[in-house]
Amino acid sequence: MAARSYGQYCGVTTAVELIGERWAMLIVRDLLVGPRRYTDLKQGLPRIPTNILSARLKELQEGGLVRRVPLMNCGLVYELTSYGRALEPVVLALGRWGFQAMGEPEDGDIVTGASLTMALRTAFRPDAADDAEYELHVGDVALRASVNGGQLMVAQIAPPAPPVDGRIPDGEPDAVIVAGPGIRRLIAGEITPAEAIEQEELDVVRGEVAHLESFARTFHIAPLKDPVIV
Amino acid sequence: MAARSYGQYCGVTTAVELIGERWAMLIVRDLLVGPRRYTDLKQGLPRIPTNILSARLKELQEGGLVRRVPLMNCGLVYELTSYGRALEPVVLALGRWGFQAMGEPEDGDIVTGASLTMALRTAFRPDAADDAEYELHVGDVALRASVNGGQLMVAQIAPPAPPVDGRIPDGEPDAVIVAGPGIRRLIAGEITPAEAIEQEELDVVRGEVAHLESFARTFHIAPLKDPVIV
DNA sequence: CCGGATCCGAATCGATACTG
DNA sequence: CAGTATCGATTCGGATCCGG
Numbered sequence: 374m375a376a377r378s379y380g381q382y383c384g385v386t387t388a389v390e391l392i393g394e395r396w397a398m399l400i401v402r403d404l405l406v407g408p409r410r411y412t413d414l415k416q417g418l419p420r421i422p423t424n425i426l427s428a429r430l431k432e433l434q435e436g437g438l439v440r441r442v443p444l445m446n447c448g449l450v451y452e453l454t455s456y457g458r459a460l461e462p463v464v465l466a467l468g469r470w471g472f473q474a475m476g477e478p479e480d481g482d483i484v485t486g487a488s489l490t491m492a493l494r495t496a497f498r499p500d501a502a503d504d505a506e507y508e509l510h511v512g513d514v515a516l517r518a519s520v521n522g523g524q525l526m527v528a529q530i531a532p533p534a535p536p537v538d539g540r541i542p543d544g545e546p547d548a549v550i551v552a553g554p555g556i557r558r559l560i561a562g563e564i565t566p567a568e569a570i571e572q573e574e575l576d577v578v579r580g581e582v583a584h585l586e587s588f589a590r591t592f593h594i595a596p597l598k599d600p601v602i603v
Numbered sequence: 604m605a606a607r608s609y610g611q612y613c614g615v616t617t618a619v620e621l622i623g624e625r626w627a628m629l630i631v632r633d634l635l636v637g638p639r640r641y642t643d644l645k646q647g648l649p650r651i652p653t654n655i656l657s658a659r660l661k662e663l664q665e666g667g668l669v670r671r672v673p674l675m676n677c678g679l680v681y682e683l684t685s686y687g688r689a690l691e692p693v694v695l696a697l698g699r700w701g702f703q704a705m706g707e708p709e710d711g712d713i714v715t716g717a718s719l720t721m722a723l724r725t726a727f728r729p730d731a732a733d734d735a736e737y738e739l740h741v742g743d744v745a746l747r748a749s750v751n752g753g754q755l756m757v758a759q760i761a762p763p764a765p766p767v768d769g770r771i772p773d774g775e776p777d778a779v780i781v782a783g784p785g786i787r788r789l790i791a792g793e794i795t796p797a798e799a800i801e802q803e804e805l806d807v808v809r810g811e812v813a814h815l816e817s818f819a820r821t822f823h824i825a826p827l828k829d830p831v832i833v
Numbered sequence: 834c835c836g837g838a839t840c841c842g843a844a845t846c847g848a849t850a851c852t853g
Numbered sequence: 854c855a856g857t858a859t860c861g862a863t864t865c866g867g868a869t870c871c872g873g
Binding site: 378379380381382383384385386387388389391393395396398399402418419420436437455456459460462463464466467468469470471472473474475478479481482483484485488489491492495554597598 | 608609610611612613614615616617618619621623625626628629632648649650666667685686689690692693694696697698699700701702703704705708709711712713714715718719721722725784827828
């Protein structure tokens with residue numbers, strides 16, 4: 374362990390020693406959505422080797438970021454401690470930055486419930502947010518995003534399984550948006566909502582199309598200024 | 604490369620693929636202070652193997668984060684592109700989070716100019732900042748921190764070498780603070796300035812002691828609330 | 834000295850198989 | 854469901870070497 378230390382007395386260094394190992398940050402990303410069982414994590418991170426998942430969970434527990442909680446009925450879940458949850462600003466900042474470099478999806482890239490949830494949180498602009506209920510489908514992930522008074526709540530819905538907790542928002546959504554990876558271009562502001570529909574990047578299958586404007590204002594990550602000069 | 608991909612179309616994932624490798628974030632941290640030559644980086648990261656430094660710099664260039672700039676006179680420097688500089692919020696968030704877990708320094712831990720500079724930026728609170736000039740010594744690192752109208756500028760000074768550029772702030776500092784690692788406890792608010800001096804964690808060798816109060820207000824990272832309950 | 838490249842043993846990661 | 858065990862493929866760390 375001392376051999377793996379960076380040998381500096383510094384906050385950044387300490388942080389990287391705790392969550393810098395491969396896969397660790399993605400486990401935290403998924404746990405930021407909510408407590409998850411081992412199998413859920415494995416499913417949300419399909420390419421993670423099971424021994425690595427197991428090793429990371431152990432390290433994250435030793436670091437005090439994650440707790441292992443036996444469930445009353447059956448099984449057990451991993452959840453973030455308050456110290457682990459304090460990583461949210463880091464994950465959001467990382468997501469915002471990485472969003473700029475995403476480009477088009479590679480072959481075999483997937484979108485998971487957790488990644489889409491954090492992407493929405495990443496792109497959320499409380500000050501520009503109109504109150505609304507969106508249902509968003511990307512690939513086979515379905516989310517309900519509730520915007521209320523500058524607060525965002527995201528819940529995973531239906532396919533494939535019913536949500537664990539009963540907190541599915543009731544009532545009809547204002548808009549049901551079915552999108553592909555092209556939704557990135559909408560959030561980046563590379564295309565307008567009208568163009569997005571025209572180019573068939575996405576579709577509003579229920580509700581008024583006007584809500585898509587609202588969506589695009591609410592969820593937005595401005596691209597970097599031209600990197601050519603400076 | 605495809606084998607090293609996390610296989611997800613997600614901002615966090617993309618970011619981690621670009622700067623998640625060992626040492627990469629620390630190289631960025633150092634470059635956020637300013638352009639550096641290969642040898643400077645190696646000196647600021649004493650434990651990095653030279654082949655790794657070389658590999659990372661190559662990867663960071665391919666990722667568009669870092670540029671290699673030949674100097675007119677002699678040698679060359681590495682500097683962040685605007686895309687690389689956009690990582691500053693990430694590094695600051697990481698530093699702020701990691702600060703909580705720093706504890707006491709391990710044997711052999713060092714403090715470098717870059718790490719201390721970023722630590723000050725991390726802890727800086729523009730809204731609570733009084734205008735002042737501080738000279739801060741920790742170990743054999745010496746910094747000049749200028750606070751002006753909610754703006755912070757940090758420059759490395761004297762020992763061992765004169766600064767590269769001529770931008771050493773002129774005039775006497777309001778306070779010269781000589782500290783050890785115990786300065787962490789002051790910034791965390793675990794001890795008051797008076798206690799810090801009393802316990803010999805640090806010393807104000809020039810200027811009025813009152814400026815230390817100002818320093819502690821200006822540079823502060825509040826600890827997490829008790830993590831026992833939640 | 835600067836800016837690396839090369840070589841090699843040690844540690845880590847990835848893939849798959851297997852178990853209570 | 855929740856992991857261990859195993860093993861080959863990579864990567865990392867440490868040291869040395871090399872051309873300007």
